[in-house]
Amino acid sequence: xxxxxxxxxxxxxxxxxxxxxxxxxxxxxxxxxxxxxxxxxxxxxxxxxxxxxxxxxxxxxxxxxxxxxxxxxxxxxxxxxxxxxxxxxxxxxxxxxxxxxxxxxxxxxxxxxxxxxxxxxxxxxxxxxxxxxxxxxxxxxxxxxxxxxxxxxxxxxxxxxxxxxxxxxxxxxxxxxxxxxxxxxxxxxxxxxxxxxxxxxxxxxxxxxxxxxxxxxxxxxxxxxxxxxxxxxxxxxxxxxxxxxxxxxxxxxxxxxxxxxxxxxxxxxxxxxxxxxxxxxxxxxxxxxxxxxxxxxxxxxxxxxxxxxxxxxxxxxxxxxxxxxxxxxxxxxxxxxxxxxxxxxxxxxxxxxxxxxxxxxxxxxxxxxxxxxxxxxxxxxxxxxxxxxxxxxxxxxxxxxxxxxxxxxxxxxxxxxxxxxxxxxxxxxxxxxxxxx
Amino acid sequence: xxxxxxxxxxxxxxxxxxxxxxxxxxxxxxxxxxxxxxxxxxxxxxxxxxxxxxxxxxxxxxxxxxxxxxxxxxxxxxxxxxxxxxxxxxxxxxxxxxxxxxxxxxxxxxxxxxxxxxxxxxxxxxxxxxxxxxxxxxxxxxxxxxxxxxxxxxxxxxxxxxxxxxxxxxxxxxxxxxxxxxxxxxxxxxxxxxxxxxxxxxxxxxxxxxxxxxxxxxxxxxxxxxxxxxxxxxxxxxxxxxxxxxxxxxxxxxxxxxxxxxxxxxxxxxxxxxxxxxxxxxxxxxxxxxxxxxxxxxxx
Numbered sequence: 070x071x072x073x074x075x076x077x078x079x080x081x082x083x084x085x086x087x088x089x090x091x092x093x094x095x096x097x098x099x100x101x102x103x104x105x106x107x108x109x110x111x112x113x114x115x116x117x118x119x120x121x122x123x124x125x126x127x128x129x130x131x132x133x134x135x136x137x138x139x140x141x142x143x144x145x146x147x148x149x150x151x152x153x154x155x156x157x158x159x160x161x162x163x164x165x166x167x168x169x170x171x172x173x174x175x176x177x178x179x180x181x182x183x184x185x186x187x188x189x190x191x192x193x194x195x196x197x198x199x200x201x202x203x204x205x206x207x208x209x210x211x212x213x214x215x216x217x218x219x220x221x222x223x224x225x226x227x228x229x230x231x232x233x234x235x236x237x238x239x240x241x242x243x244x245x246x247x248x249x250x251x252x253x254x255x256x257x258x259x260x261x262x263x264x265x266x267x268x269x270x271x272x273x274x275x276x277x278x279x280x281x282x283x284x285x286x287x288x289x290x291x292x293x294x295x296x297x298x299x300x301x302x303x304x305x306x307x308x309x310x311x312x313x314x315x316x317x318x319x320x321x322x323x324x325x326x327x328x329x330x331x332x333x334x335x336x337x338x339x340x341x342x343x344x345x346x347x348x349x350x351x352x353x354x355x356x357x358x359x360x361x362x363x364x365x366x367x368x369x370x371x372x373x374x375x376x377x378x379x380x381x382x383x384x385x386x387x388x389x390x391x392x393x394x395x396x397x398x399x400x401x402x403x404x405x406x407x408x409x410x411x412x413x414x415x416x417x418x419x420x421x422x423x424x425x426x427x428x429x430x431x432x433x434x435x436x437x438x439x440x441x442x443x444x445x446x447x448x449x450x451x452x453x454x455x456x457x458x459x460x461x462x463x464x465x466x467x468x469x470x471x472x473x474x475x476x477x478x479x480x481x482x483x484x485x486x487x488x489x490x491x492x493x494x495x496x497x498x499x500x501x502x503x504x505x506x
Numbered sequence: 507x508x509x510x511x512x513x514x515x516x517x518x519x520x521x522x523x524x525x526x527x528x529x530x531x532x533x534x535x536x537x538x539x540x541x542x543x544x545x546x547x548x549x550x551x552x553x554x555x556x557x558x559x560x561x562x563x564x565x566x567x568x569x570x571x572x573x574x575x576x577x578x579x580x581x582x583x584x585x586x587x588x589x590x591x592x593x594x595x596x597x598x599x600x601x602x603x604x605x606x607x608x609x610x611x612x613x614x615x616x617x618x619x620x621x622x623x624x625x626x627x628x629x630x631x632x633x634x635x636x637x638x639x640x641x642x643x644x645x646x647x648x649x650x651x652x653x654x655x656x657x658x659x660x661x662x663x664x665x666x667x668x669x670x671x672x673x674x675x676x677x678x679x680x681x682x683x684x685x686x687x688x689x690x691x692x693x694x695x696x697x698x699x700x701x702x703x704x705x706x707x708x709x710x711x712x713x714x715x716x717x718x719x720x721x722x723x724x725x726x727x728x729x730x731x732x733x734x735x736x737x738x739x740x741x742x743x744x745x746x747x748x749x750x751x752x753x754x755x756x757x758x759x760x761x762x763x764x765x766x767x768x769x770x771x772x773x774x775x776x777x778x779x780x781x782x783x784x785x786x787x788x789x790x791x792x793x794x795x796x797x798x799x800x801x802x803x804x805x806x
Contacts, residue, residue, distance in 0.1 A: 113734030116547055180757070181613025181730060181738075212652035213645040220644030220666075264760045291613060295553040295734020295764035318612060321697040323736040346642075422528040 070116070082166045098130050099143050109490060113362045114326035115299045118333045126152050150360055156355035157329060162313060162338035170254040175281070177274055177309065178242040179301060180287035183317035185214065187289055187343055188259045188353035189221030196226060201253040204229045205244040207277070208261035218259050222398075223399045224348045237475035238276045239271030245281060265304030278309055287340065288309045290327060292319045298327035299334050315356065317343035324363050397491055406440050442452040442475055443483045449473035458484060511575070531632040541578070552802050558772055561586055562570050581769055586794065586799050591770050593795035595777035597752070602632065602687040603721040605678070605714050607748065610728035612695030615756035619728050619782055620692050621653025623789035628659055637677040639662035639710060642694040650692055654786050660686075663683035670694065671709045675715075678717045680709055689721075694774040698743035711748040726779065728754045731764030738766065741774045752779035755793070759784045763802050
């Protein structure tokens with residue numbers, strides 16, 4: 070959705086020509102609602118959910134007084150954001166634990182949603198929290214599914230209970246007994262992917278549910294799912310009374326409107342999301358952040374958290390001061406590159422920045438390899454050059470490019486980008502620390 | 507059962523709902539705003555997307571005015587014509603040796619589609635080799651091996667974690683020496699916004715060009731029919747990395763309609779070539795625009 074610009078900007082456009090007024094009139098609200106509707110549809114929020122949502126927001130917008138200092142556009146965005154957050158649920162929903170162990174977690178979903186991978190991630194996460202999980206292979210249909218779970222289990226450092234292609238419900242029952250005898254407290258059951266309209270396979274899940282009475286029945290859903298998410302979630306919920314949802318592949322560039330649809334039609338919370346290929350790439354789900362993502366307004370909270378994890382406090386403070394005083398040097402630039410990497414790479418960060426949604430994040434400008442090159446260049450500079458890049462003239466450029474194994478063009482490019490960053494910081498300083506987007 | 511009967515059967519449950527709504531709509535008799543609103547909601551819920559839906563409806567209204575159509579049934583015919591036109595592409599004739607590179611995001615059904623594709627060519631009497639260049643996902647090669655056995659074709663693989671491009675290199679050398687007619691390459695699922703992984707795919711693409719220039723090339727992206735508007739972004743970025751010749755649309759046997767391919771055909775000009783309609787090895791068939799549209803908007 071590279072071309073899709075954030076809703077905030079679109080609304081700014083709608084209200085752009087308006088002078089400050091106490092209330093929005095019917096026509097303006099209608100225009101705004103149209104933009105919101107398109108934004109939600111493009112984000113794959115279900116059509117009927119959008120319809121209800123618009124009716125509600127529209128009602129509120131008509132009655133709402135516009136606070137003097139904000140533009141009507143922002144006010145509408147706020148209403149939308151509030152309503153979205155409320156619809157999504159406000160708090161992060163935690164995993165339930167059985168009062169009498171083991172806690173049984175049953176995973177289900179369509180083919181290709183990412184169940185098996187997610188089982189491994191969940192096991193690794195629980196292990197990190199001091200639990201003793203057991204993975205159970207109940208997908209007897211897909212070729213090599215059991216092998217895959219075994220590899221995943223190895224990566225998660227978790228034992229895998231597999232009984233070949235015997236009836237899944239039998240395997241699951243044996244696994245629970247085995248877990249009890251081995252003092253394991255959590256059993257995670259990987260079931261076969263199935264279509265919600267496949268009656269036989271759905272009955273198989275009902276059988277497992279009846280036999281094991283799982284503490285958690287988690288529906289795994291691909292974050293890129295379109296309008297059909299509602300049909301799928303409703304079908305699984307009707308037959309299994311699921312306890313929650315896990316959203317996978319959220320590290321793509323999807324806006325993930327399916328999350329909203331599912332929440333709206335089932336009322337069940339989304340508990341986790343998958344954010345990458347590695348076993349540690351699982352995060353608790355925060356509804357309010359998802360609301361911003363759906364609207365293309367960025368996820369500043371997550372960004373700040375990641376920044377905090379990636380930089381120690383002292384570096385952070387120093388950096389803050391440098392940014393504030395606009396005395397930013399190439400050394401700081403180098404530190405930034407390192408922290409960027411720790412924060413999950415530039416493409417990921419770009420996505421979390423407000424207003425950045427419209428940029429194509431696979432743009433060659435943010436190629437990670439280029440960052441490596443930049444780092445090599447800075448490392449080939451003297452201390453003096455790093456602090457005063459303006460002294461780097463042609464002979465120094467030649468030396469630096471030779472020393473770092475890059476071309477003079479690369480060096481020029483880096484210096485130019487550094488200058489642009491400094492310029493941005495000067496602007497931020499004048500803007501009292503806010504990003505000038 | 508013929509494929510289109512199968513598609514229709516597969517789509518039936520959704521179709522029942524949609525066909526019911528459409529049937530009601532098209533027999534209602536009045537062409538007012540409500541009629542178009544309902545039509546819009548039907549197209550939107552098929553994942554056709556707001557922009558394409560709007561342009562389809564615009565075209566429909568224009569055509570309706572111009573041809574002075576008054577009956578809903580005429581409008582249905584007109585709507586189908588417009589949708590078919592968007593989806594209609596001329597496909598190149600296949601020559602041999604042929605190398606098919608299959609890519610897509612995780613979990614869309616690449617490996618399964620390759621098994622089915624191999625079977626199709628095998629049935630047509632071609633010699634087929636499939637290449638396990640998904641060296642990333644746990645047990646991917648095992649899964650492909652099982653499909654190779656089912657399809658009765660040869661497979662080239664290496665151990666997990668080895669370099670994908672080198673697996674492809676080896677496979678092409680053996681294809682050349684053995685005179686294999688069709689080589690189908692399975693790649694690891696990758697999200698289209700991961701620069702490094704897309705670079706790896708480009709490398710595989712270059713290796714094929716360099717090592718087997720005399721072969722006809724086809725690059726397919728596999729799309730999951732349940733995917734929403736993000737499919738546009740997927741096709742856009744895969745197309746940017748390796749020129750995409752066509753789409754294999756999978757999982758049409760659920761309730762999803764895969765209407766996003768209309769948006770893709772319009773904006774990216776990439777045609778749908780095959781559709782997957784079930785889990786059996788024979789459940790992959792050539793795409794037919796008219797039947798696809800019929801399955802979405804009803805054919806009575």
